[in-house]
Amino acid sequence: MTDLTRRQLLERAALGGAALTLPGFLAACGGGGIEGSATTAATTAAGGARELADKLTISNWTLYIDIDEKTKKRPTLEQFTKQTGVDVEYIEDVNDNDEWFGKNQAALRAGKPIGRDLTVLTDWMAARMVRLGYVEKLDKSAIPNAKNLVDALQSPGWDPNRDFSMPWQSGLTGIGYDPERVGGEITSVQQLLEDPKLKGKVTFLTEMPDTIGLLLQLDGADATKVDAAAFDKAIGRLQKAVDSGQIRQFTGNDYAPMLARGDVWACTAWSGDLVQLQLENPNLRFVIPEEGGMIWTDNMLIPKGGHVFTASTFVNYVYDPKVAAQIEAYVNYICPVEGAQEAIRDIDASLADNPLIFPDDETLSQVAIFDAEAADNDEYKQKFQAVVGA
Amino acid sequence: MSFLHRHRGAVPYVLLAPGLAFLGVFFVVPIYYLANTSLQEGSLDVGYTFAWAWSNYTDAISTYHEQFVRSLVYAGIATLLALAISYPLAYWIAFRGGRWRSLLLLLVIAPFFVTYLIRTLAWQTILADEGPVLSALTAVGLVEEGGRLLATSTAVVAGITYNFLPFMALPLYASLEQIDGRLIEAAEDLYSSKLQAFLRVTLPLSLPGVFAGTLLTFIPAAGDFINAELLGTPRQSMIGNVIQSKFLVITDYGQAAALSFVLMAAILVAVLAYSRALGTERLAR
Numbered sequence: 001m002t003d004l005t006r007r008q009l010l011e012r013a014a015l016g017g018a019a020l021t022l023p024g025f026l027a028a029c030g031g032g033g034i035e036g037s038a039t040t041a042a043t044t045a046a047g048g049a050r051e052l053a054d055k056l057t058i059s060n061w062t063l064y065i066d067i068d069e070k071t072k073k074r075p076t077l078e079q080f081t082k083q084t085g086v087d088v089e090y091i092e093d094v095n096d097n098d099e100w101f102g103k104n105q106a107a108l109r110a111g112k113p114i115g116r117d118l119t120v121l122t123d124w125m126a127a128r129m130v131r132l133g134y135v136e137k138l139d140k141s142a143i144p145n146a147k148n149l150v151d152a153l154q155s156p157g158w159d160p161n162r163d164f165s166m167p168w169q170s171g172l173t174g175i176g177y178d179p180e181r182v183g184g185e186i187t188s189v190q191q192l193l194e195d196p197k198l199k200g201k202v203t204f205l206t207e208m209p210d211t212i213g214l215l216l217q218l219d220g221a222d223a224t225k226v227d228a229a230a231f232d233k234a235i236g237r238l239q240k241a242v243d244s245g246q247i248r249q250f251t252g253n254d255y256a257p258m259l260a261r262g263d264v265w266a267c268t269a270w271s272g273d274l275v276q277l278q279l280e281n282p283n284l285r286f287v288i289p290e291e292g293g294m295i296w297t298d299n300m301l302i303p304k305g306g307h308v309f310t311a312s313t314f315v316n317y318v319y320d321p322k323v324a325a326q327i328e329a330y331v332n333y334i335c336p337v338e339g340a341q342e343a344i345r346d347i348d349a350s351l352a353d354n355p356l357i358f359p360d361d362e363t364l365s366q367v368a369i370f371d372a373e374a375a376d377n378d379e380y381k382q383k384f385q386a387v388v389g390a
Numbered sequence: 391m392s393f394l395h396r397h398r399g400a401v402p403y404v405l406l407a408p409g410l411a412f413l414g415v416f417f418v419v420p421i422y423y424l425a426n427t428s429l430q431e432g433s434l435d436v437g438y439t440f441a442w443a444w445s446n447y448t449d450a451i452s453t454y455h456e457q458f459v460r461s462l463v464y465a466g467i468a469t470l471l472a473l474a475i476s477y478p479l480a481y482w483i484a485f486r487g488g489r490w491r492s493l494l495l496l497l498v499i500a501p502f503f504v505t506y507l508i509r510t511l512a513w514q515t516i517l518a519d520e521g522p523v524l525s526a527l528t529a530v531g532l533v534e535e536g537g538r539l540l541a542t543s544t545a546v547v548a549g550i551t552y553n554f555l556p557f558m559a560l561p562l563y564a565s566l567e568q569i570d571g572r573l574i575e576a577a578e579d580l581y582s583s584k585l586q587a588f589l590r591v592t593l594p595l596s597l598p599g600v601f602a603g604t605l606l607t608f609i610p611a612a613g614d615f616i617n618a619e620l621l622g623t624p625r626q627s628m629i630g631n632v633i634q635s636k637f638l639v640i641t642d643y644g645q646a647a648a649l650s651f652v653l654m655a656a657i658l659v660a661v662l663a664y665s666r667a668l669g670t671e672r673l674a675r
Binding site for chain 1: 626
């Protein structure tokens with residue numbers, strides 16, 4: 001990628017990021033027509049037709065697949081069409097897990113297809129979809145490349161055999177900051193909560209698993225299995241920092257432009273955003289707090305009524321290390337495909353050695369996966385929303 | 391035709407039918423579903439069932455009265471500010487705009503060509519901590535050293551005022567523009583000063599515009615959540631933010647619907663009281 005391309009990408013990230021915090025607004029505007037999909041519910045029976053459909057419809061987050069900025073075409077998808085003859089309709093309409101669910105829950109509840117063969121959702125929302133029975137089982141026989149899935153992600157509690165889901169990308173949650181403005185190093189979330197120098201210059205993420213996960217670990221509590229007392233303690237700390245004015249706002253990834261502009265000096269942040277921000281401002285830093293950071297995964301799922309065989313074939317395709325490397329070179333989050341690190345050396349060797357993109361074992365030992373059940377617990381959500389201001 | 395000839399009394403109802411059908415489909419039916427939802431209880435996992443759950447209402451009011459009050463206060467201040475800015479603006483365009491009137495009006499509406507979201511985001515840049523507005527205000531002492539504009543109540547109210555200004559300016563302009571200039575001339579011929587002529591002729595005649603403008607500004611402003619979200623902090627959150635999070639994040643549809651109803655009722659009461667005080671019917675007499 002040229003510098004120009006990357007700059008455009010960053011600008012779009014800033015713009016798209018702002019939209020992330022506005023689920024309601026976007027839900028009101030987003031059409032997301034069902035007529036978009038050529039597939040039907042005819043293949044909902046387990047196994048389904050083992051023939052490729054003419055068309056595959058995918059919902060994904062913005063900036064989550066490679067695109068040629070000049071032709072506006074997506075090379076990875078074009079190659080898939082060339083190989084299989086399946087046309088891909090790729091729709092970037094996932095801005096926020098809750099917003100996506102709010103938009104589609106009525107149809108899902110009624111058992112109607114939502115016009116998507118594949119959609120990408122974060123762990124806890126993926127867990128909800130599986131729990132409520134809103135997804136189809138993957139056709140594992142069509143996904144021999146599933147063997148390339150990295151060990152760490154093979155067996156989440158909500159889908160222990162990966163029967164329903166396969167990771168698309170993972171990311172780290174830690175601290176992003178501007179050392180020049182802060183005038184020193186940040187190593188702990190404690191500083192974000194209490195350092196008087198940072199008063200009013202700190203943001204936390206609106207995603208509960210990220211924010212609460214970091215706070216739990218600050219107290220030495222287990223973020224992978226949340227305990228009610230520890231949760232309340234974390235909420236108490238957060239409320240105190242909101243009341244004192246230490247915390248300025250809660251954000252989606254719209255912290256990115258604020259950090260770049262200097263409205264925010266330090267924040268809880270996602271690794272991929274910082275990789276992109278660093279292209280513009282190499283001073284900015286991403287650290288995993290000494291008490292521990294978080295790791296999350298966005299997962300591919302087949303919503304009820306999606307074409308199982310075609311979707312599984314696509315999952316298999318993106319688990320080819322070469323294809324995964326091609327996507328990774330653009331996306332810059334964490335690639336869940338074994339072998340992509342070697343394959344990416346042919347594209348851009350510096351990416352292969354970036355610990356935020358291909359974290360080493362030491363990095364991975366410092367991060368935890370948030371308790372998916374707790375992430376969707378009504379009482380916890382209510383308490384967290386009360387602090388966030390709603 | 392013969393039916394209408396025989397039943398002359400039916401004519402107004404026949405003529406009203408399309409309007410009533412519209413209201414039925416786009417107002418009564420949604421309201422019914424919302425009311426129904428507001429009395430449901432349950433969760434995603436067990437499903438939602440109708441249960442006359444009045445606790446949705448009592449909980450909504452007891453837990454979120456702070457956000458209700460804040461919404462009404464912010465919307466009220468923003469409406470007054472919009473009026474204070476729009477009246478001179480509309481007056482000037484109507485009476486001094488001359489052949490530039492259409493162009494000036496277009497300029498008032500021009501921001502609407504840009505998405506609401508982007509317009510509000512632009513204020514993040516304008517009011518930024520290291521931006522020009524803050525440094526200017528700090529220099530003249532209006533903001534204390536090290537203070538900020540963004541992520542404060544001031545920013546939220548400013549954002550709302552800005553975003554709804556055209557809703558105030560346009561009805562004001564429409565009513566000012568219709569005023570017959572000869573009435574003002576006559577007042578001045580009868581030895582009233584310019585100020586008296588304004589206070590006793592122009593202002594009363596423009597009140598329908600003031601009435602329409604304040605309602606068009608206040609009602610959507612009270613339900614707004616974008617400005618509080620982008621320009622405020624958790625301590626500025628409005629009732630719209632609560633409803634949005636109840637619907638989308640907590641998926642407590644019952645309470646979200648109940649909150650919407652309470653907001654609707656509160657606005658309705660406020661509007662009724664207001665229209666008694668300054669209603670167009672009274673003006674007509």
